[in-house]
Amino acid sequence: MEYFPAFLDLDGKPCLVVGGGEIAARKVRLLLAARADVTVVAPAVGDSIAALAAAGSLRHVGRPYVPEDLDGVWLVISATADADVDAGVYADASARRIFCNAVDRQENCSYITPAIVDRSPVLVAVSSGGSAPVLARRIRERLEASLPARLGTLAGLARRYRQRVIAALPALSPRIRFWESVIDGPASSAALSGDVKRAEAEIESLLDDAAEFAARPGIAWLTGAGPGDPELLTLKALHALQSADVIVHDRLVGDEVLALARRDAERISVGKTPGCRANSQESINELLVKLVGSGKRVCRLKGGDPFIFGRGGEEAEALTAAGLSWQVIPGITAAAGCAAAAGIPLTHRDAAQSLVLLTAHGKDSVDTLDWPSLARDRQTLAVYMGVRRFPDLMTRLIEHGRPADTPIAIVERGTTPEQRVIRGTLGQLNLLAKAHRVEAPALLLIGAVASRGVADELSIDLSQHSPSAASAGDHTYVQAGRAGLGS
Template sequence: MRYLPIFLDLKRGVVLLAGSGDLARAKLRLLASAGARVRWYATGGDHDLGGLSAEETSKVELTAGDVLNADLDGVISVLCAGAGEVGPLLSARAKAIGLPVNVMDDLEHSTFIFPAVVDRGDVVVAVGTGGASPVVARRVRELIETVLPARIGDLAGFIGRWRKIIHGRIPEFPLRRRFWERVVDGEIGALVLAGRNDEAEAALNDIDDASAFAARLPSGKAEGSVTLVGAGPGDPDLLTVKALRALQDADVIFYDELVSPEILDRARRDAARVPVGRRVGKPGIGQNAINQLLIEAAQAGRRVVRLKGGDPFIFGRGGEEIEALRQAGVAYSVIPGITAGLGAAAQFEVPLTFRHEARRITFLTAHKAKDAEAVDWSTLTDVKMTIVVYMGMTAAPSVRAGLLAAGRSARTPVGVFARVTRKDAASAIGTLDELPGLVEKIDGGPAILIIGDVVSHAAPSRHPGLTQLASYFQVAAE
C-alpha cells in the first residue's frame, strides 16, 4: 500500500484550488459539497460557479492574481485541476512548506491522490487504486453504493449523539462495544435505517440497565433469527442488495448443493457454512433435519441464513421451513431470488409471454418419472400456455409422453436450458417429440425445460436448432 487513506478535517482551514474549466469546476463541486472553504484561483480567468447551491457558493472565495504568489497562510491543502504548467510550480511551493498537494493526473507532483468517494453523511467510504485506474475505483464505488443502506450515515450520527451518555453508563470497553453491536444489529438500528428516528431514540432511552442489555447473550449480538434467501440461478451479480446484506450479516449459512461457490464468496468470511442440500440420486439429511438445524442455530442467538438456489417459494420448500420456524417461535424473514425459469428466459431470450401467442405460464416440477405421471396433462394443452418444468431432465420422457397423450402437438417448440446464468450455461432447442434427445445434448444439469411457441423467439445466434424449428413452422403454415 503506497497511499495511506486519511480523512482531512476541512474545518481546520482553507483549501486552495488552482485551475479552470470543467476539471476545476468538478473539484470545486466536490469540495463545496463536503463543506470545504475554498480559495479559487481560476488560471483561465473564468470563475464559473454554475451547478453550485447558494450555500455552497458562499464558501468559495474567488481570487485573482498570480497563484504562484498566493498567500498560503491558513491553507490546509493545495489542489491543481486544469492548471496547466502552473501545477508543477505550485506543487513545488506547497511541498517546500509541507502542505499536502494534488496535481490532477500527475502522480509525480502530487503528495496525495483523490479516492472515489461514497458519501452517506457521517459514513464516508474512500476507494483508491494508487492512481493506477480511477475508472476501476469508480466501479468499486458503484458496487459499494448498492450495498450500503441509504441511511447508514443517520445510524452513525445517532450513535454519535448517544456515545458519551453510554460511555458514562458502561465504563468497560468490551461490554460497551457489545452494547453498540446489539444496537446496530438489532431493532434500534433497524428503526434508524427505516427513518423512524423518534422511535429509535425512545427505544434506546428506555434501556434502564445498559450493561445487562449488552450482556444478555454470550455473543453480545442480537437475538437469533433466520433469513430465507433466494440465491438466484447461479450468477452472483443477480443477488439482490438485501440478499448481499443478509450474507454479510450472517453468523451461519445453511446452503443448498446447487448454490454456486461464487455466491458463497459474497458471504461474510468468518461465517460458518453448512451444506444441507442434495443432488438427484444422492441422499440428503432430510427436510426435518434441516428445519431443526435452523431452529437450534437461531435459538442459540445466531443470525442464520438459509441460502436456497433460485427463489425460496418456487419449488424450494421455503414454505415448509417457515412453518417449522413459526411453530418454534423463531423470528424469520424472506428475501426473494430470481427463479431459474426467469433466469433461463432472460439469458436465452425466451419471452415466457408473448402477445397473441402466450397469455399464461405454468410452473411445475417433475423431479422423477412418477412426478410427471402424477400431473394432469390435459390441463396443459392450451397452445397459448407456456410450460416451465423444473427438475425435469430425468422425467423428460414422461413429460413428453404425457403432453403428447393429452393432445399437445409433437412439433411444439421446446428448449432445454442448463446451468442458466453461469459461465458454462448450455441449451438445446427442438420440438416436443425430440425432448429426451435434447436433454442428452446439454451435458448435465441442473436444467429448465420451457415448452411452448415462445421458444421459437429465442436468440437465433445462440441456438442452431432454431433453423430446423423455423422450417417446421414454415411447412405448417403452407
C-alpha cells in the first residue's frame, strides 16, 4: 500500500488554500463541505472564491503566499499555476510537518485526494495512488451508479440508534448480528425507499427482540477456499468470510483469499506444515468446539473442498458430538482446479471412463491402496499429497500393469500465479519431479488425459538427468503460469 487511507475531521480546523482560480475553488468547496475553517491566499481570485468570501464562508488574503501563512494550519492545498510557488508551499509545509497537496503535482504532495462517492455520512473514496486518475474516476462512476441514492438515510438512522443498540447488546458478536438484520432486512428496504417511519418501526421491533440476538447459538461454516485463485471462491464462501466473527484457516489458504474476510474478524492460523506436528487435528477440533460453543460464528476455511482430503468430516463429527451447529460450504477441489488451470479434461470421453481421487500421504496409505484397480486402463488418477511418495507410486503402478508411457502431469501450486505444469510419462515421474524440484502443494494426474490441454512448450532435456529415462516417453514439457483460466 503506497498511501494510508484516512478520513480527516477538519471541522473548524484552519486550512489554507494557495491560489484563487477555478481549480482552487473546487478544493475550497470540498474543504467547506467538511466544515473546515478556510483561508485563501492569492493576489487575485476568480468569481467563485470571491462570492464565497463575500458570503463570509472563507477568508481571502489578497497578496502572494508567504511561509507564515502556514502558522496554525492543519492542512494546505496549493493550486496555483506556478510550479515554483507550489514547490515552495510543499517544502515549507513539509518542514513544519503539515500535510500538503499541490494539485496535479504528485512530487509536491504528502497526501493525495481520492475520487469520492458522497452519500453522507457514507463516503466511498477511490484512489489509484495518483497513477491513473481516470481509472479511479471510472470506478467511482460505477459505484455511483450501483449505490442506492438514500444510503445516507440508512446510515443516518443507524447513527441515531447506535447508542441504544450498544446498551441493549453490549457484546460485539450479537450486536453485529443485530445490525446485519437491519441492513439485510425490511428496515433497510424501508429507509432506502425513503420511508423513514417504517424503517424506525422495524428497528424498534428488532430492539424489542434484542435478547434473541444475544441468545443465538454459534455455528461453524466448514468452508472450501478452492485451490488458490481467490476468484474460484464460491459466493457462499465469500458470504461466510464476510459474516464470520472468527476465521480459522489452514496454511494452504492464501493471503488474497484471507483479505476478503471481515476486517475485524479474529484470524487463527492452524496450518499443518508437512512433517511438523504443530496443531494436531484433535486440537483444531477442540478449538472449533470452544469457539462455536461460546456463540461465535466461525468460518473454518480450508484449501480446496473441506470434505475432500480436508478432514472436515472429523471436525463436523466433533461439533455434532458437542451438540453444536455446522454447515458445509463446498469448494473447488485441487483436482478440478488444477486440471482446469492446466487445460486437462479429467474425463475426456476418448481417454477415461472414471476418475479416482486418492491420497498417497504416508507409507501406510501407499501400502493399503488397491493397486490392481488403480493400474487399470481408461481411468484418470488424481493423486493428492503425493510428492514424497512419487517413487512408490511409479513403481507400484508399473508393477501392476500401468504402462510406463502413460501420460502424467504434475501441477504445482495450481491456479496461482506460481503455477507450474510438468508433463511427461509415468516412467519419468521420479526424474521429472527431481529435475524440476517439485514441492508441495502439487497434484499428480495420471492417465491418457494428462497429455491433453494447453501447453506452452518449454522443453527440458531429461537425458541430462538419466539417458535411460529419456526414452521412457517421447516428450516432456513444463508450462509456467496459469493456462486455461486465462492468466
